[in-house]
Amino acid sequence: MDKDFLNKLLATFTAETKERLAAISTGLVELEQSASPEREMELVEALFRETHSLKGAARSVNSAPIETVGHAMENLLSAMKRREIKQVPELFDLLHTSVDTIGALLPSLEAGPSPGEKERLRELVLRLHQAQRGTFSPPSLPPHPAPRAEQEESPHGGKAAAAHTVRISAGKLDTLLHQTEGMLTAKLAAAQRVEELRALRKDIATWEKEWKKALPALRRMRRQLKTETAGESPAGENDAPIRKLLDFLDWNYALTREGGYRMSRLTKGAEQDLLHLGDMVANLLEDVREALMLPFSSLLAILPKLVRDLSRDLGKETELLIEGESIEIDRRVLEEMKDPLVHLVRNCIDHGIESPGERERQGKPQRGKITVTVSLVESNRVEVVISDDGGGIDTGRLREAAAKLGLATPEGPDQAGEQDPISLIFASGISTSPIIDDISGRGLGLAIVREKVERLGGAIAVETEKGRGTAFRITLPLTLSTFRGVLVQAAGRLFVLPTTDVERVARKERTAFATVENRETIELDGRTLSYVRLDDVLELPRDERADNGKDHLSFFVLPTGQGGIAFGVDQVAGEQEVMIKGLGPQLRRVRNIAGATVLGSGKVVPILNSSDLVKSAVRLAATGGSSSHPAVVEESPSRAILVVEDSITARTLLKNILESAGYRVKTAVDGVDALTLLGTEDFDMVVSDVDMPRMNGFELTGRIRASRNLTDLPVVLVTSLDSREDRERGVDAGANAYIVKSSFDQSNLLDAVRRLI
Known part of the structure; x- marks a missing residue:
C-alpha cells in the first residue's frame, strides 16, 4: 500500500476511532446508571454495533492489537445481549479499561505496541474472555496508561453532524477565519471613505449656497462693465483684468457644479458598494464562524467518565445530568473552557457531594447529583451552570482560610467594608480542603477559572446554600474576535x-x-x-x-x-x-x-x-477617589532597583514599568550576575525571576539573606511558578513578596515595591 495513502488512512482511522471510543464510553456510563430494562437493551445493542464497527475498521488498517481487543469486547457485549452475565461494577470497570487501552494504542499505530504493552494486551483479552463466564480477576500488571484528554474528545458534533461532511484541519479554518475577519477592517475603511465623501459633498453644497448669494453682485458688476464699454468710457481699457476675473469665476462655478454632480454620483456609488461589501463580509464571517462552531456535547462528552471514575475513587455515588449540550459555540471558547469546566466538576465531587452514609443521615438520596445546564441568555451569549446537591460551601472555614492570608477578618461578615465572604472563594491561595493532594487543596483552581472566564470576555458567579448545594454560573460569548x-x-x-x-x-x-x-x-x-x-x-x-x-x-x-x-x-x-x-x-x-x-x-x-x-x-x-487624577509622585532618585531576569522581553518590561514610576533600574541576566552587581553597587531592592540558568531566584534570595551586608535588602520574586509549594519555597528562602506572572498586574508590582522601600 502506498505510504502516503496509508498515512491518510491511519489518520482517518484515528479520528473515527476517537469518535467511536467517546460514544462507547458515554454509552457505558449511561448503561451503568440506567434503571430501565428496555433502555438497557437499547444501550447494549448500540455498544455492540459501535464495537463491531471499530473492530472492522481496525482490520482494514491491519491494526491487530485493536482488532483483538475489539473482538473480545464484541463477544462480551454479545453475552450481555443474551443476558448471560450480570451487569456488575467489575464488568464496567473492565470495559472502561478496554476503551482506555484502545485509545492509548492510537498514537503508535505504525510502530505497534511495545513488549510491555503486548503483555498487558494479552492479559486484558484473557480477562475479557473470563468475564464472558462471569469471572472477574484483578490485573496482575499495571494498567495501560489512559489516553490523553484531547484524545477523549470528539472532534466534532457526533450525531448532530451533517450527513455530507468533509474533514479539514482546524488550523486551516482558524487561518481562514483570521483572513476573513481582516476584511472587517476593509469594510470599516470603506465606511470611513464614504463619510469623507459625504463631508466633501456637504462642503461643495455649502460653497454653492454661498456662491448663489454672491451671484447678483457679480451680475451687476458685469452689466456695469458692459455699460462702460458701450459708452466707450476711458476707464474701459482698465477693465480687462476685471473681465478676466469674472470669466474665471464663471468657469470656476460651472466646473465646481459639475464636480458636485460627479461627487454626488461617486458618493451614491460608494454607499452602494459599502452596502454590498458589508453584506458580503457579514455573510462570509457568519459562514466561517459557523464552520468553527461546535456543540457543547463535544466538550461535555468527557464528563460522564470523569464523574464515574472520580466518584469511585472517592467512595461516592454521583449522577451527572447534562442539558442543552446541542447549543453551538466557538471552538476556541470550548478549548479554553475545557480545564475550568473539568475543575468545577471535580470540585463538585470532591468538596460538594457527601459520602453515601452522610447523605443518608441527612435524608438525601445516597446518589448525589451534578447538573450541567447550557442555555442561550442573549443572541450572542451563553450561560453554563454547574450545580450540585451537596453540602454547600462552608463560609466559616472559607473566612478562616481567607483570614490566614489577610484577605478577611475572622470575626465575621459584619465588619465594615468587607466583601461578601462567598466571593473570597475566587481569591488565589484560598482552599477549604484540609490537605493538599492531586485533586484539591492548592487554592489556585478557582482563581484560574475566573481568570480564564474573564479573559474570554465572560463572567462567573457562585450561589450556595448550606446543606442544599452550590451552583457556578458562567456567561460566555458565543464567538470571539x-x-x-x-x-x-x-x-x-x-x-x-x-x-x-x-x-x-x-x-x-x-x-x-x-x-x-x-x-x-x-x-x-x-x-x-x-x-x-x-x-x-x-x-x-x-x-x-x-x-x-x-x-x-x-x-x-x-x-x-x-x-x-x-x-x-x-x-x-x-x-x-x-x-x-x-x-x-x-x-x-x-x-x-x-x-x-x-x-x-x-x-x-x-x-x-x-x-x-x-x-x-x-x-x-x-480610597476616596479624587475628581481628577493626582500627579505622579516622584520617587527619590536614591531609590535604586536591581531587576534579575534571563528573558530579555520580561527584563525590558519590568525595567520600563519601574523607570516609569521614577526608580533607577539596573538589570542582571541571572543570579550570578546579580550577586556581582550587589557586591559593587548599592541597591534598595531586588526584583527577580525564579527560573534562571546558573543561579535561580530561590538560590539568589538565600545568598542575599546569608550575606551580612545584604540580609535586610527587600526581595520581590516575579515568576510563572504558581504552585503553593513554590510560594512556600520562596517564603522559606526569605522573599518579601511573590508575584505570579500569569496574573501579573503592574500595579501589584508597584504596590509591593512602595510598601517595601
Missing part, C-alpha cells in the same frame, strides 16, 4: 467597550449628580448609582476643557451585583462592529485593557475590560 462595541471618549482618547457589557448609555443634567458621603452619585430610573470618571479609573489626566460649559454630562453604566456603576466620559461617539486584536505576550495581562482594535480611520483604539473597570472603580471609591 469580532463584536459590537460602544465607542467612548475620555481624556481626549477613544476607547471601546463590548455592547453586551454596557447596561445603557445616557446624558444627564449636572443637577442630577450629587455627592453622598464623599462619593459622587447619580439618580437614574429611580436608582442611585455610584458615579466615577473613566479618566480617573484609567489614571489619565482629565481634560477639564471637555466639561467646561456643558449642561449635560455623558456616561455609560456597567452592571454589578449591587446595581451598577456609572462611568462619566467626554462623549459617547457611537457603536460599531470591531475586531479584537491581542496585545502580544509582553502585555498579556494589562489591568482594565482587554485588547485593541483598528478603526476605519486607521487609528488604534484600546478595548476596555469591563470586569476590571468595575474592580478599579470600586478600588477608587474605597
Whole structure:
C-alpha cells in the first residue's frame, strides 16, 4: 500500500476511532446508571454495533492489537445481549479499561505496541474472555496508561453532524477565519471613505449656497462693465483684468457644479458598494464562524467518565445530568473552557457531594447529583451552570482560610467594608480542603477559572446554600474576535467597550449628580448609582476643557451585583462592529485593557475590560477617589532597583514599568550576575525571576539573606511558578513578596515595591 495513502488512512482511522471510543464510553456510563430494562437493551445493542464497527475498521488498517481487543469486547457485549452475565461494577470497570487501552494504542499505530504493552494486551483479552463466564480477576500488571484528554474528545458534533461532511484541519479554518475577519477592517475603511465623501459633498453644497448669494453682485458688476464699454468710457481699457476675473469665476462655478454632480454620483456609488461589501463580509464571517462552531456535547462528552471514575475513587455515588449540550459555540471558547469546566466538576465531587452514609443521615438520596445546564441568555451569549446537591460551601472555614492570608477578618461578615465572604472563594491561595493532594487543596483552581472566564470576555458567579448545594454560573460569548462595541471618549482618547457589557448609555443634567458621603452619585430610573470618571479609573489626566460649559454630562453604566456603576466620559461617539486584536505576550495581562482594535480611520483604539473597570472603580471609591487624577509622585532618585531576569522581553518590561514610576533600574541576566552587581553597587531592592540558568531566584534570595551586608535588602520574586509549594519555597528562602506572572498586574508590582522601600 502506498505510504502516503496509508498515512491518510491511519489518520482517518484515528479520528473515527476517537469518535467511536467517546460514544462507547458515554454509552457505558449511561448503561451503568440506567434503571430501565428496555433502555438497557437499547444501550447494549448500540455498544455492540459501535464495537463491531471499530473492530472492522481496525482490520482494514491491519491494526491487530485493536482488532483483538475489539473482538473480545464484541463477544462480551454479545453475552450481555443474551443476558448471560450480570451487569456488575467489575464488568464496567473492565470495559472502561478496554476503551482506555484502545485509545492509548492510537498514537503508535505504525510502530505497534511495545513488549510491555503486548503483555498487558494479552492479559486484558484473557480477562475479557473470563468475564464472558462471569469471572472477574484483578490485573496482575499495571494498567495501560489512559489516553490523553484531547484524545477523549470528539472532534466534532457526533450525531448532530451533517450527513455530507468533509474533514479539514482546524488550523486551516482558524487561518481562514483570521483572513476573513481582516476584511472587517476593509469594510470599516470603506465606511470611513464614504463619510469623507459625504463631508466633501456637504462642503461643495455649502460653497454653492454661498456662491448663489454672491451671484447678483457679480451680475451687476458685469452689466456695469458692459455699460462702460458701450459708452466707450476711458476707464474701459482698465477693465480687462476685471473681465478676466469674472470669466474665471464663471468657469470656476460651472466646473465646481459639475464636480458636485460627479461627487454626488461617486458618493451614491460608494454607499452602494459599502452596502454590498458589508453584506458580503457579514455573510462570509457568519459562514466561517459557523464552520468553527461546535456543540457543547463535544466538550461535555468527557464528563460522564470523569464523574464515574472520580466518584469511585472517592467512595461516592454521583449522577451527572447534562442539558442543552446541542447549543453551538466557538471552538476556541470550548478549548479554553475545557480545564475550568473539568475543575468545577471535580470540585463538585470532591468538596460538594457527601459520602453515601452522610447523605443518608441527612435524608438525601445516597446518589448525589451534578447538573450541567447550557442555555442561550442573549443572541450572542451563553450561560453554563454547574450545580450540585451537596453540602454547600462552608463560609466559616472559607473566612478562616481567607483570614490566614489577610484577605478577611475572622470575626465575621459584619465588619465594615468587607466583601461578601462567598466571593473570597475566587481569591488565589484560598482552599477549604484540609490537605493538599492531586485533586484539591492548592487554592489556585478557582482563581484560574475566573481568570480564564474573564479573559474570554465572560463572567462567573457562585450561589450556595448550606446543606442544599452550590451552583457556578458562567456567561460566555458565543464567538470571539469580532463584536459590537460602544465607542467612548475620555481624556481626549477613544476607547471601546463590548455592547453586551454596557447596561445603557445616557446624558444627564449636572443637577442630577450629587455627592453622598464623599462619593459622587447619580439618580437614574429611580436608582442611585455610584458615579466615577473613566479618566480617573484609567489614571489619565482629565481634560477639564471637555466639561467646561456643558449642561449635560455623558456616561455609560456597567452592571454589578449591587446595581451598577456609572462611568462619566467626554462623549459617547457611537457603536460599531470591531475586531479584537491581542496585545502580544509582553502585555498579556494589562489591568482594565482587554485588547485593541483598528478603526476605519486607521487609528488604534484600546478595548476596555469591563470586569476590571468595575474592580478599579470600586478600588477608587474605597480610597476616596479624587475628581481628577493626582500627579505622579516622584520617587527619590536614591531609590535604586536591581531587576534579575534571563528573558530579555520580561527584563525590558519590568525595567520600563519601574523607570516609569521614577526608580533607577539596573538589570542582571541571572543570579550570578546579580550577586556581582550587589557586591559593587548599592541597591534598595531586588526584583527577580525564579527560573534562571546558573543561579535561580530561590538560590539568589538565600545568598542575599546569608550575606551580612545584604540580609535586610527587600526581595520581590516575579515568576510563572504558581504552585503553593513554590510560594512556600520562596517564603522559606526569605522573599518579601511573590508575584505570579500569569496574573501579573503592574500595579501589584508597584504596590509591593512602595510598601517595601
